[in-house]
Amino acid sequence: xxxxxxSTNERDFLLAALKDGARIDGRKFYDFRTLRLTFGAxxxxxxxxxxxxxxxxxxxxxxxRPYTDKPTEGFLMFNTELSPMASAAFEVGRQxxxxxLVSRLIEKAMRRSRALDTEGLCIVAGEKVWSIxxxxxxxxxxxxxxDAACIAAITALLHFRRPDVxxxxxxxxxxxxxxxxxxxxxxxxxxxxTTFAFFNNG
Amino acid sequence: xxxxxxxSPEGLRIDGRRPAExxxxxxxxCVLSQADGSAYLEHGNTxxxxxxxxxxxxxxxxxxxxxxAILNVELNVAPFSTGERRRRSKNDKRLLEMASFVKQxxxxxVIATLYPRSQIDxxxxxxxxxxxxxxxxxxxxxxxxxxxxxxxxxxxCACTAGWVEREAAIDLNYIEESSDTSEVTIAMLPKSSKxxxxxxxxxxxxxxxxxxxxxAGEGCKQMYEVxxxxxxxxxxxxxxxxxx
Numbered sequence: 511x512x513x514x515x516x517s518t519n520e521r522d523f524l525l526a527a528l529k530d531g532a533r534i535d536g537r538k539f540y541d542f543r544t545l546r547l548t549f550g551a552x553x554x555x556x557x558x559x560x561x562x563x564x565x566x567x568x569x570x571x572x573x574x575r576p577y578t579d580k581p582t583e584g585f586l587m588f589n590t591e592l593s594p595m596a597s598a599a600f601e602v603g604r605q606x607x608x609x610x611l612v613s614r615l616i617e618k619a620m621r622r623s624r625a626l627d628t629e630g631l632c633i634v635a636g637e638k639v640w641s642i643x644x645x646x647x648x649x650x651x652x653x654x655x656x657d658a659a660c661i662a663a664i665t666a667l668l669h670f671r672r673p674d675v676x677x678x679x680x681x682x683x684x685x686x687x688x689x690x691x692x693x694x695x696x697x698x699x700x701x702x703x704t705t706f707a708f709f710n711n712g
Numbered sequence: 713x714x715x716x717x718x719x720s721p722e723g724l725r726i727d728g729r730r731p732a733e734x735x736x737x738x739x740x741x742c743v744l745s746q747a748d749g750s751a752y753l754e755h756g757n758t759x760x761x762x763x764x765x766x767x768x769x770x771x772x773x774x775x776x777x778x779x780x781a782i783l784n785v786e787l788n789v790a791p792f793s794t795g796e797r798r799r800r801s802k803n804d805k806r807l808l809e810m811a812s813f814v815k816q817x818x819x820x821x822v823i824a825t826l827y828p829r830s831q832i833d834x835x836x837x838x839x840x841x842x843x844x845x846x847x848x849x850x851x852x853x854x855x856x857x858x859x860x861x862x863x864x865x866x867x868x869c870a871c872t873a874g875w876v877e878r879e880a881a882i883d884l885n886y887i888e889e890s891s892d893t894s895e896v897t898i899a900m901l902p903k904s905s906k907x908x909x910x911x912x913x914x915x916x917x918x919x920x921x922x923x924x925x926x927x928a929g930e931g932c933k934q935m936y937e938v939x940x941x942x943x944x945x946x947x948x949x950x951x952x953x954x955x956x
Binding site: 607610611613614617618622623624 | 805806808809812815913914915
């Protein structure tokens, strides 16, 4: 189901208000909405609230074999789900344009910019590496999904702790959370997204 | 992979070009018989074919807009286009993203209000991929739309630029793209110098941003000259044949 466009009255009011320098929720042009972060009980679970937009991010990890041509690099995968819970415009299973763009943007911001050190995820070169998976769920769509999702993803990665590993020769022991304190991921820098819009041709 | 030298001490790039030099551009329009408009564009070794069908009746009645035409872009990358033969799935996010960019680039430029309740389909086929696919797709689409006679406010010329070692360079090829440097793609309307698309991958320091953008803008202007010449030559050709 396609999202209904705002009515002509609403659009005209919005544009006229912008000409006078006012936004419909009373903010200035360069003001962000209130940002609230709620951390879950487990490591790596965070919920971001940007005004009414809510995004949930959860990080999980597992040990797998690396690619043969990149034996020392771990995996970092992002999975975004735009469920109909967030907005009536989204459908289960069908990838809308917006979802593709949001998901690609998060991947580019996090992966291409090397925010997370993938070489640090290596346990035994060529055999065992960590695969980090970030699941991003959109709960409520009230605009600016990209910024909220980015903040959620990077906060979840910063919050996450992976189990500690000891390598003795060929023997790999993955310690449980009871045996040893879990280890944080090595994040080089924190990418933050900002979205701008131009109205009335500038 | 050994670190190939992307910029020699004399200032030559890996394929012998200067940093501000475009690759050789070959373009032809009206290459397909069934499409309303078509174009074939080569940027050095990157080869793209564009076909435009439209304005025609919309496939899905639900998506029809009462006052304007809708644009539909489909991008297909041939498995033999890269060095290794690789079959990409139809729902590959990268391809969908690129198609979405092309659509967003042309939505403000095509005067869609002239064709209400109809659909304009743009099909792109990448035959050989040597860097700069998005720029080639946008340029080929412009020429195909002009060939189809669809009203637009201006040409859309696209150009990539990036930071190669010490200098800003335009029209990056595959090897330069795959290295760690950032790549900026800009689509510009040459007459008004307005930008309809800006896209960047990887990291770039904000101080270098202005230089890279400026260089990409100049590259777009050069693209415009080449594309305009092809279109005008073809139009003259047609006019001559019709006058006989």
